[in-house]
Amino acid sequence: MKRNTLYLAAAAAAVLAAALPAFLGAYPLNVARSVMTYMALAVSWDMLLRSGQISFGIAGLFGLGSYASALLVLRAGMDPAMSLVFATLFTGALAFTIGFAVLRLRAMYFSITTLALAEIFRIVLHNLHDFSGGPEGVVLPGVIFGGDTRALYWLCLGGLAITLGVSWYFEKSKLHLALTAIRNDETSARSSGVDIFRYLLIAFTITSTLQGMMGAIQVQSYGFTTPETAFDANFTLLPLAMALLGGIHSTLGPMAGAVLLGIASEWLKLKIPYGHLVVYGIIIVLVILLMPRGLVGLARKRRTGRGA
Amino acid sequence: MKTLVTEHLTKRFLGLVAVNDVSFSLDAGEILGIIGPNGAGKTTFIHLVSGILMPSSGKVLYKGRDVSYTPAHERARAGIARTFQLIHPLENLTVIENVMIGAVFSRGQSLKEARKSAEGICESLRLGDLGRDTASLSILEIKKMEIARALANGPEVLFLDEVMAGLNTDETRQMISMVKAIAKERGLAVGVVEHVMGVIRELTERVIVLESGELIAEGPYSEVSKNPRVIEAYLGGAA
Numbered sequence: 441m442k443r444n445t446l447y448l449a450a451a452a453a454a455v456l457a458a459a460l461p462a463f464l465g466a467y468p469l470n471v472a473r474s475v476m477t478y479m480a481l482a483v484s485w486d487m488l489l490r491s492g493q494i495s496f497g498i499a500g501l502f503g504l505g506s507y508a509s510a511l512l513v514l515r516a517g518m519d520p521a522m523s524l525v526f527a528t529l530f531t532g533a534l535a536f537t538i539g540f541a542v543l544r545l546r547a548m549y550f551s552i553t554t555l556a557l558a559e560i561f562r563i564v565l566h567n568l569h570d571f572s573g574g575p576e577g578v579v580l581p582g583v584i585f586g587g588d589t590r591a592l593y594w595l596c597l598g599g600l601a602i603t604l605g606v607s608w609y610f611e612k613s614k615l616h617l618a619l620t621a622i623r624n625d626e627t628s629a630r631s632s633g634v635d636i637f638r639y640l641l642i643a644f645t646i647t648s649t650l651q652g653m654m655g656a657i658q659v660q661s662y663g664f665t666t667p668e669t670a671f672d673a674n675f676t677l678l679p680l681a682m683a684l685l686g687g688i689h690s691t692l693g694p695m696a697g698a699v700l701l702g703i704a705s706e707w708l709k710l711k712i713p714y715g716h717l718v719v720y721g722i723i724i725v726l727v728i729l730l731m732p733r734g735l736v737g738l739a740r741k742r743r744t745g746r747g748a
Numbered sequence: 749m750k751t752l753v754t755e756h757l758t759k760r761f762l763g764l765v766a767v768n769d770v771s772f773s774l775d776a777g778e779i780l781g782i783i784g785p786n787g788a789g790k791t792t793f794i795h796l797v798s799g800i801l802m803p804s805s806g807k808v809l810y811k812g813r814d815v816s817y818t819p820a821h822e823r824a825r826a827g828i829a830r831t832f833q834l835i836h837p838l839e840n841l842t843v844i845e846n847v848m849i850g851a852v853f854s855r856g857q858s859l860k861e862a863r864k865s866a867e868g869i870c871e872s873l874r875l876g877d878l879g880r881d882t883a884s885l886s887i888l889e890i891k892k893m894e895i896a897r898a899l900a901n902g903p904e905v906l907f908l909d910e911v912m913a914g915l916n917t918d919e920t921r922q923m924i925s926m927v928k929a930i931a932k933e934r935g936l937a938v939g940v941v942e943h944v945m946g947v948i949r950e951l952t953e954r955v956i957v958l959e960s961g962e963l964i965a966e967g968p969y970s971e972v973s974k975n976p977r978v979i980e981a982y983l984g985g986a987a
Contacts, residue, residue, distance in 0.1 A: 614852050614859055620840050621849050627800055630820035631830055633854030633901060689840065 457597055461590040469589050473596045473661070475702030477654050480603040482679035482686070482694035484650040487610050488643050490689050492623035493543075494551045496676055500558025501648045503670035505531045505655030507565055510578045510665055515571070520584040524656045531652025536645045543640045555676075562671040577666030584660040592661045599657045603650045607691040610643075619643060674717070678705060681720040684727045687734025696735055749812050751776045751937040752797065752828070752905050757806035759792055759961075766792040768961035769806070774905065779931055779938045781948040781955035781969065785982055789961040790941045791833055794907045797939075798830045799823040810905070824854045829903030831894040833910045833941070843885070843893055844870065844878035850900030862900075869896045872933075873926060888919045892926075899930065906931075907939040912947050924950050945973070957981065 461469060481498050488495050509527035512518040518526065542553050565572040572578065585591035610616060618639040621629035626636055659665045678701065679694070686697025701723070708716040731738050750773040759767040767789045774780050782790050795801040797808055799820035808816045815823055829850070841849075844866055851862035870878055875892045885893065891911045898906055908927065912920050924947060931938045942948050948955060949969050957965040957972055959981040965972050972978055 617841070617845060617849050617852055617859075620845075624840065627820075628832060628897075629849070631798055631800065631824050631832075631901075632850040632897060633821050633824040633852075634849065635819075635821045635853070 454601070458594070461593050466589045469593045471703070471706050473593055474706070475698055476596045476600045477658060478678050478682060478702050478705075479695055479698035480600045480654045481651060481675060482682040482698045483603050483607045483691055484647040484654075485679050486683045486688055486690070486694045487607050487650075488647045489683070490610065490616075490623060491619040491640055491643050493546075493640065493644070495554045495644075495647075496551050496680075497554030497557045497648075498651055498679055499671050499673055499675035500554070500561050501531055501535060501651035502655035502658070502675045503558065503565075503667070503672075504534065504561050505652030506659035506665050506670040507561075507572060507578075507655075508652065509656035510580055510659045511572065513580055513660075514578055520580070520582075520660050524584075524653070524660060527656035528649055528653040531655070532645055532649030535648030535652070536641065539641045539644045539648075543637060543644055558671050558676065562667045565670075566667045572667075575667060577664060577669070579664040580660070583663040587663070595661065596657055599650075599654050602653070604691060604695075606646060606650065611691060615639065615642070677717060677720050678702075681724050681727075683734075684724055685734055687736030687738075690736055693734050693736040700735075750774065751811060753807075753809040754797065755807040755809065757793070757796055757808065758804050759789075759796055759801060760804040765961050767796060767803075767958075770958070770961075770963045771806075772956055772963065772966070774937045774939055776904065776935050776937050777931070778954065779928070779940060779952045781952035782939055782941045782958065783943075783945075783948055783955055784958035787960075788958040788981075790958055791909055792961075793958065794830055794909055794939070794941065797905075798828055798907060821853070824850070824901050824903075825856075827902065827904035828907075829854075829898035829901040829905065830907035831891075831898050831909055831911055833913070841882070842879050843875065843882060843889075846882060846893055847878075847896045847900050850897055851902070854901035866896070866900055869899050872930070873899075887914045888923075891915065891923065895927075895930075899934075903936065905937045905939070907941070909941045910943065911940075912942055912944055920944070920947060927951060945969075 460472060464472070481502065485495060485498055505527050508530045509523045512523040512526055513520055538557065542550060542557070545553055566575055568574070584595070610619070618634050621632065621634050622636050622639060629636060655670065659670065682697035682701045683694035684697070685701055686695065687693025701720070705716065708719055712719070727734060733741070752774040753772070755771050757767055757770045758765065770793060782793065784790055792801065796803050799815070799818055799822070802817055806816070807814055810823070810826060810828060815826065818826070844863060847866035847870060848859070848862040851857045851865045852859065857865060867878065873892045873896050875889060875896060882890070882893065895908065895911060912923055915923060927938070928951065930936065940948070940951055952969060954967065955969050955972050956963055957978050964981060965975045965978050
């Protein structure tokens with residue numbers, strides 16, 4: 441019964457999300473798009489976190505997807521919608537290759553290397569003037585779907601839906617067992633037959649692909665990008681704060697955190713234009729200290745009357 | 749052909765030789781004790797056999813096949829299972845999920861099949877209430893779960909690394925009969941590391957004794973326990 445209620449709630453939320461453009465004007469829809477983008481990034485970051493690997497590379501893959509899509513349109517004359525598909529696949533393929541190197545690292549070393557990746561991509565694109573437009577970035581001939589606010593909203597919702605669907609699959613399939621086993625104790629996981637490298641590579645490739653996809657959607661929705669916007673540290677920091685706030689190791693937690701922080705960040709950007717990142721930092725610290733399981737963990741604790 | 753054989757198995761950590769030139773064999777249906785003072789290399793030896801560590805030299809042969817450098821997860825799939833001395837139960841998984849992992853990843857079962865076979869194993873170990881978090885388990889239940897996890901691999905060789913440690917007399921007795929029954933029923937080759945000599949005497953037909961990484965004695969417990977070298981290893985020169 442509980443499961444049916446959950447599916448019903450998910451279906452209702454999906455219908456509501458899809459129907460939102462009927463009720464909202466352009467500005468709220470743009471905010472909603474930003475929230476959905478961050479939500480997809482937060483959930484995808486959490487998916488890899490379920491294996492215990494803390495990635496700081498979200499912005500790197502997001503930016504890579506952005507640039508891949510933009511350059512496919514500009515340099516290869518590809519149709520924008522088509523470029524979304526190919527940019528997504530390109531990010532995935534690159535992540536798969538990079539995975540062979542970075543997934544040999546663990547803990548802090550993995551995190552720092554993923555952080556460095558974002559910088560490497562940014563610097564490369566910064567300096568490939570003729571190909572990438574250099575620091576001035578790239579301007580596309582137009583915005584996808586003629587810039588129709590509703591169509592852009594639905595496109596972004598589609599990206600989010602794919603991400604949530606994959607995350608749900610991660611929770612329900614044997615990937616859940618594999619990733620949780622790896623997170624808990626690699627030695628024990630190995631002696632239960634779990635091919636650790638293989639599952640980490642699967643998780644890293646899939647989550648990177650999703651992040652690249654959201655980047656591609658982003659650039660086609662705005663019609664331009666620069667190395668500084670595409671690889672903005674915000675795209676790493678904000679999803680991380682959202683997932684921590686909402687509750688890690690689940691789909692629902694990062695979603696809840698994204699709604700709260702996503703809306704709050706719109707407000708914060710207006711109030712403290714240059715200092716809002718500090719607020720996210722403070723949130724991360726406070727959440728880790730005071731409620732390490734996030735809001736979802738807190739709710740669960742209240743319901744069951746014990747630590748989740 | 750013996751199920752598991754090691755030939756001159758050696759593991760060096762920089763200057764320290766943790767396992768030194770150990771050759772032994774273990775056959776199906778046999779329960780072998782592995783004893784020795786602290787730091788003798790017993791756990792390192794199991795790590796080498798199960799693939800958690802790779803040897804510096806020497807060989808591990810499983811059913812005649814050289815698996816010396818085969819990764820741990822492949823050895824698990826092939827049928828070499830083990831428990832861990834320092835247990836890290838997977839706290840974010842329930843008891844049944846902990847046990848299912850071996851069935852899913854070593855035997856390639858679907859989640860549904862794995863759940864079923866894990867339930868069967870837990871039942872045979874009299875491990876109940878499988879939907880629990882592992883945080884609420886007693887020591888006995890944790891040890892049982894460790895064994896269940898290993899059995900879920902569908903092993904032919906099973907190493908138990910101090911599964912009796914921390915149990916009281918009754919629990920130990922219960923565990924001994926359980927291990928015996930499982931080994932017999934499944935025709936397993938079992939290696940048991942244990943510090944409690946009573947357990948070794950009850951459970952095993954043959955023991956090997958390690959000291960400073962070297963195999964210093966082998967035979968039935970009654971003989972080995974009278975071996976002067978073994979007594980010296982345990983009690984020091986004064987004996």
